[in-house]
Amino acid sequence: MRNIKLTIEYDGKRYLGWQRLGDSGKTIQGKIESILTQMTGEKIEIIGSGRTDGGTHARGQVANFKTDSTMTREEMLHFLNQFLPRDIVITRVEEMPERFHARYNCTGKQYSYYVWNSPIPTALERNHSFHVAQPLDFEKMNEACKKLIGTHDFIGFSALKKTKKSTVRTIHELTIQQEESMVHFTFLGDGFLHKMVRIIMGTLLEIGTGKLPVTIIDEIFENKVRANAGETVPSHGLFLDAVFYE
Structure with a gap:
């Protein structure tokens, strides 16, 4: 077969x-x-x-x-x-080969999230980006990204309730690129928990708009409480870019 x-x-x-x-x-x-x-x-x-x-x-x-x-x-x-x-x-x-398994053999994934950052919404990109009208503080968001990179227990940044499986994951890269009104966030890691990227994005955006301090990242890693993180952003700005195998 x-x-x-x-x-x-x-x-x-x-x-x-x-x-x-x-x-x-x-x-x-x-x-x-x-x-x-x-x-x-x-x-x-x-x-x-x-x-x-x-x-x-x-x-x-x-x-x-x-x-x-x-x-x-x-x-x-x-x-x-x-x-x-x-x-x-x-x-x-x-x-x-016969033993290849798309899920079990996966060693990492890359996701992108797109934010349209302008007081004026976009008609052409509305189904592929999340509109944020308020100005964003990129310095604070980049500072928060540095705290998220590395190996951590991301349970506080996920929609999981209780699980016997490990919730420790490694984010290798988390970058922000801005091209006029479109802001492109790239996540590269060994794996991601349920809604983890969308919750991290909500947290970064609330840091960027001043609703949350940068130190909230450390607090969530320490107390593992989902309610302390930002809102779950809509799914239409999220793309699965690539899946990696050895």
């Missing part, structure tokens, strides 16, 4: 997220599985590198599936992009 890896790009605006639900037609996983089943004549279930929330976008989501199909990789790529909705695109099809 073959093990096929897909690299996937999607606009999450119309979908309830990655994970297949009862109404699979409204999820990314459900849409892709439906076309793969049609393509192979087999009941296909795909394994994603992780879930993305409803409204979140991806440039480099990764998934794998097993099949007995004899189609070439090029034929699969053409078939999938012919029949998938236009807001879901397969950018690459690869043949992988």
Whole structure:
């Protein structure tokens, strides 16, 4: 049996997220599985590198599936992009060793979050960025970013209640780039907890607008209380850029 890896790009605006639900037609996983089943004549279930929330976008989501199909990789790529909705695109099809697992073999991920920082909103970028009208203090936000880099228990920056699994993660890079009104935040780490990027973003923005002090980062790491962090920002400004493997 073959093990096929897909690299996937999607606009999450119309979908309830990655994970297949009862109404699979409204999820990314459900849409892709439906076309793969049609393509192979087999009941296909795909394994994603992780879930993305409803409204979140991806440039480099990764998934794998097993099949007995004899189609070439090029034929699969053409078939999938012919029949998938236009807001879901397969950018690459690869043949992988039998033991490859899109989730368990992942060693890191990169996310981007986009903020439109202007008193005047944007019509063209409204579905792919979060509008913040107030001026932002970039010096304070960069100071906060430095505190977030490294290995920490990020439970206070997540939507998790209680879990037996480790909530320690490592953020390797957290950078801010500004191009006129668009502000691009990049997160590179070994993994991210549920809504962790969106909660960190809410905290950074509240630091940037003066609602929270920079020292709140240290306090949250110490007391591990989610309520002390900022609001969870909307998902439509979030992109999964890349998933990394050894």
